[in-house]
Amino acid sequence: MYPTTLTVIPLENKVLLPGVVMRIALRGQEATELMRRFFKKTEQQVIYVVCVPLQPSKITDIDDCTSQAPHVPISPQQPPSMTNNDQQDKLVSPVQQVRLPSFGCLAKIVRVQRAGVGVFGVYLEGIQRCQLVDTMIKKDEPLMYHVKYNQDITSSKDNRVVEGYQTLCKTFVHKMKELQMPDSLLLQLTKMTSTMAPLALADVLVSIIETTFDEKWTMLETLDPMQRLHLASSLMQRQLQVLSISQQVHSTIEGKLTKQQREFYLRQQLDAIRQELGQEQKDEDEMTELNRRLVEANMPSHAVVVAQRELKRIKRLQPSSTEWAVSRNYLEWMADMPWTKRTDDFVDIQRAKQQLDDDHFGLDHVKKRIIEYLSVIKIKGDLKAPIICFVGPPGVGKTSLGKSIAKALSREFHRLSLGGIRDEADMRGHRRTYVGSQPGLVIQGLHKVGVNNPLMLLDEIDKLVHSSHYGDPAAALLEILDPEQNNGFTDHYLNIPFDLSKVLFIATANNLDTIPEPLLDRMEIIHLHGYTFEEKLHIARTHLLPKQILAHGLDLKDVIISDQVILALAEHYTRESGVRNLERTIASIVRAKCVELAALREKSSPNNDQVVNKGYCPEVILEDLRTILGVYKFDKEVAEREDVPGVVTGLAYGGSGNGSILFVEATRMPGKGGNLQLTGSLGDVIKESAQIALSWVKAHAYTLNLTTTRRMNIVEHDDVHIHFPSGSIPKDGPSAGVTLVCALVSLFGEWQVSSTTAMTGEISLRGQVLPVGGIKEKVISAHRAGIRKVILPWRNKKDVDADVPVSVKMDIEFIYCKTIWDVLNAAFMKNNDKQKWSPTTRMTLESHL
Structure with a gap:
């Protein structure tokens, strides 16, 4: 026997029939108490409830309901924590009062899942029709309802109706086979039609076929068994007729439409059938929407095969499983990828x-x-x-x-x-x-x-x-x-x-x-090489300065910076290849003018702009730079250096497009003789260049008039120390050979190289000057440092012609050398009147040139 006092669960727009399993979402205090009872029960216990159909749009007058129907708290509202799977389920919550019908379906709770905070997904299995009798109220407990059960009794004279309905059920299963439904579904339908009683089978099939809410409502409230069989038979006959018409139309158009056109036609046909049955048009479910997006993606054939296989697989999975979420995410990526979408190249x-x-x-x-x-x-x-x-x-x-x-x-x-x-x-x-x-x-x-x-x-x-x-x-x-x-x-x-x-x-x-x-x-x-000062001036004038003025809320007339000031910024505050730090420095000047303007506006009347204009000077002069930015961060490296024997200026490439000048200092000191000491964080390549330079100078010391005899060793009693300043910066590369030779010749001959002369290039042991890279960066850095004469390898002449800006070439004298003798001639003989070359050395150099 079933219990006669039960909790009622109203179902909005849903009807639960005996033998059918349905999932609903419950929330609220009553739902929490019911779930607590379910989880505390033993294995032998069963939690029973009464499910009552409810359609608020149909119940407009409370007097139309049975006077004995009690009030129950219900709400179709949905909590924000609901997942997509639960969006179609209605929720029970104490918000408003609506009267219930006097009939329902006894159900047992089969399974419970947590669907969110305070929300439960409950699986209910319908058991038997019942009627609500009255309400039982107890203090501090949810409402309970007395129910009365109805017994289904059939007589022998009704066998003809039963057999007719069983024949319709077998015809329905055969029609499903013709429509190539999944084998698992066909197996279940065949088993039900052969084993279940006709009345129980009628309830199950009415829930499966296309029926409206009102038809299911009528099926539930009909207590006479034969009337239910008649109703189920009429609904089954209508379903078979719809399937027959659909199959005929499908076979007629099958050979005339493509696959996509056929799917579109069948979808429209399904919508039309639902409208004829009085059922409102529902939104496409999630899988239908995903399938539509996959079709519209116009994927290539190999991608279509993978997507169809994955779509069939996801339909067999439970939405609560992890694999379902993974497959769905994969199909969404497939549908959203731009397989054929592109923009047209508008070439002008x-x-x-x-x-x-x-x-x-x-x-x-x-x-x-x-x-x-x-x-x-x-x-x-x-x-x-x-x-x-x-x-x-x-x-x-x-x-x-x-x-x-x-x-x-x-x-x-x-x-x-x-x-x-x-x-x-x-x-x-x-x-x-x-x-x-x-x-x-x-x-x-x-x-x-x-x-x-x-x-x-x-x-x-x-x-x-x-x-x-x-x-x-x-x-x-x-x-x-x-x-x-x-x-x-x-x-x-x-x-x-x-x-x-x-x-x-x-x-x-x-x-x-x-x-x-x-x-x-x-x-x-x-x-992309670094910019010259002239290029930086143009970029700052046309782009950086207007951008920063507008970004700080000023007008263009509020900040005026002359070309001389911009060049000073680039030369003394932002020595770089690009213009990023130059833009930051300009921003600092604009901010300083903002502070000055804001202070004047605070002192003057808010509506008196003339006072502000009189006290504010928008122009920035050179003297303002030290006040705003501080002392110069960079000075010209050669501006204050005096000409000293043994010190020569070279050119270096610092990586990332940055060039710089590089001083080479050489000195001699008493020692064992012939030892070479190198300092300045040098690499192996530049150390080998120093060895080659010393060997060449020792081999040609007599020719350079540095010794009195050919067999005399110039470093017989002295050691040599070569240092590259800025010792914390690693230095390496093959471009310092000629600079090292000139430094050693200047040291031993006590001859000076002008501080405005720089050089770069590698030498061989025979005195050949070899080409090097990074010419543009090196020349631009030399121009930035105040160099006025640059000695380069002969084979780098094409690099100067192609890459060095014209404005730089106009300020610098370029001398191209094939041998080290050309370098020595350019560095010493053509320096200035201070050089004291001996006649023998001058004749020797001229003979090698």
């Missing part, structure tokens, strides 16, 4: 030139390469995107140049910061077997921009961590940046090829030394 060469000139001053060789690429696209219509790598010091505009190229191409722009990336999975993605897996940075970037042909900037590619225990991310970039392979790039998360050939990759780096050779081979290197 003149507009692109204007865009590049407006955004960047100088950089003519970079602009030339970009215009070449755009011109080929305009003529050919399409071009495999090159992999360009901008290499240069910080602050020269590598990243902003990528944005300008994207504007010129009318493409989407996305920046990937690669500095410090140490995990290979960041580039190739994580496999789906790991918790929290996601695609790599490249696929994430494409997903974010929504097109398959953006401009993707790989920023700081030289800062990647190489060969860590997480893998080598630089090696993972090989396939991404190879134009012959990236049309089938396979991300570990998607696990299917994706075409990256339409993406225009642009990389930036400060130094090429840390980029692996295989990766470097896949990129086209474009060097």
Whole structure:
């Protein structure tokens, strides 16, 4: 026997029939008390409740309900902690009062899940029809209701109705087989039709087939068994008729429509059937919506196969399982990837030139390469995107140049910061077997921009961590940046090829030394050198100064800085290759003027601007720099240096596009003789250059009139010490050979080299001057330091003609040398009137030239 005093659970827009399992969401004090009873029960105990259907839209008059129906607290509101799976479930909560019908369905609680804070997902199994009798109220306890059960009795004269209904059920199962329903569902339907009693089978099938809420309500409140069988038979006959019509229409159009058209037609047909049945149009469920997005993604055939297989798999999983969430996330990534979406390249060469000139001053060789690429696209219509790598010091505009190229191409722009990336999975993605897996940075970037042909900037590619225990991310970039392979790039998360050939990759780096050779081979290197003072003046005047004035809330007329002041900032406060520190320094000056203007406005009347204008001076002069920025941070290195024998100025390349002048100091001292001591944090290459320089000077000491006989050792009783100042800075490279020779010759001959003369180049043991790199950076740094004569290898003449700005070449005298004798002649004989060359030495040098 079942209990006669039970708790009532009202179901809004739902009907629970005997033999059917339904999931609902419960909340509130009564729900919490009910769940506490369920979890405290023993294995033999069963928790029974009464489920009563309720449709608020149908119950408009309380008097229409049974007078004996008690009030119960219900609420269809949904807590914010509900998941998507529970959004279609109604919740029980004490908010408003509505009368219940006098009939319901006895149910037992089968299973309970926590669906949120104070929310429970309850699985109920319908058992038997019952009627509500009256209410039993106890203090401090939830409402309980007396119920009366109804027995189903059939007579032998009703066998014809029973057999007719069983025949309809078998026909329904056969129709399901024709429609190729899943085997698991067919097996369950066949088992039910052969084993269940007709009345129980009627309740179950009415819940399965297409029926409205009112029809299920009528099925529940009908107590006469034969009337229920008649009702179930009529509903089954209607369902079979709908299936027959659908099958005929489907077979008629099957050979005329594509797969996507057929799916669209059937979806529209299903909506029309629901409207004819009086059921309101419902939103597409989650899987239907996901399937629609997959269809609209226009994926290639190999991706469609994977997506269909995963979609079939997710339909067999429970929404509460972890695998369901992983598969759903994967399908959402597949649906949102831009498989065919792209932006049209709007190529206007003149507009692109204007865009590049407006955004960047100088950089003519970079602009030339970009215009070449755009011109080929305009003529050919399409071009495999090159992999360009901008290499240069910080602050020269590598990243902003990528944005300008994207504007010129009318493409989407996305920046990937690669500095410090140490995990290979960041580039190739994580496999789906790991918790929290996601695609790599490249696929994430494409997903974010929504097109398959953006401009993707790989920023700081030289800062990647190489060969860590997480893998080598630089090696993972090989396939991404190879134009012959990236049309089938396979991300570990998607696990299917994706075409990256339409993406225009642009990389930036400060130094090429840390980029692996295989990766470097896949990129086209474009060097961006440092700016000259004239270029910095133009950039500050047209871009940096207006930007900072407006950023600080001032007008352009409130801060006036002359060209002389800007040049002083670049020369004495921000000695760099780029303009980043120059912009910060200008910002400091603008802030100082803001302080001055704010102080004057506080003293004057808020509405009297004339007082402010009289006391405020917008112009910044040279004397103001020391007050605002302090003393000079940099002085010209050669401005105060006197000409001293044994001290020569060289040129060095400091990496990242930075050049500098380098002093070489040599001295002799009593010792064992022939020992060479080197200091200044030197590398092996520059130490070997010093050995070669000393050997050459010893070999040609008699020719240079430094000894009286050919067999005399110039360092027989002396040791030599060569020092490079700024000892905390590491120095290495093959470009200091000629400087070391000149320093030793100046030391032993007591001849002076002018402080405004600098040189660079490597020498061989036979005295040949070999070419070196970084000419533009070295020459610009020499010009910045006040050098007026530069001695260079002969084979570096083409570098000066191609790279050095005209304004710098006009201020510096360049002398190109093939041998070390040319260098000595340029450094000593053509210096000034202070040199005291002996006639023998002068004749010797002239004979070698």
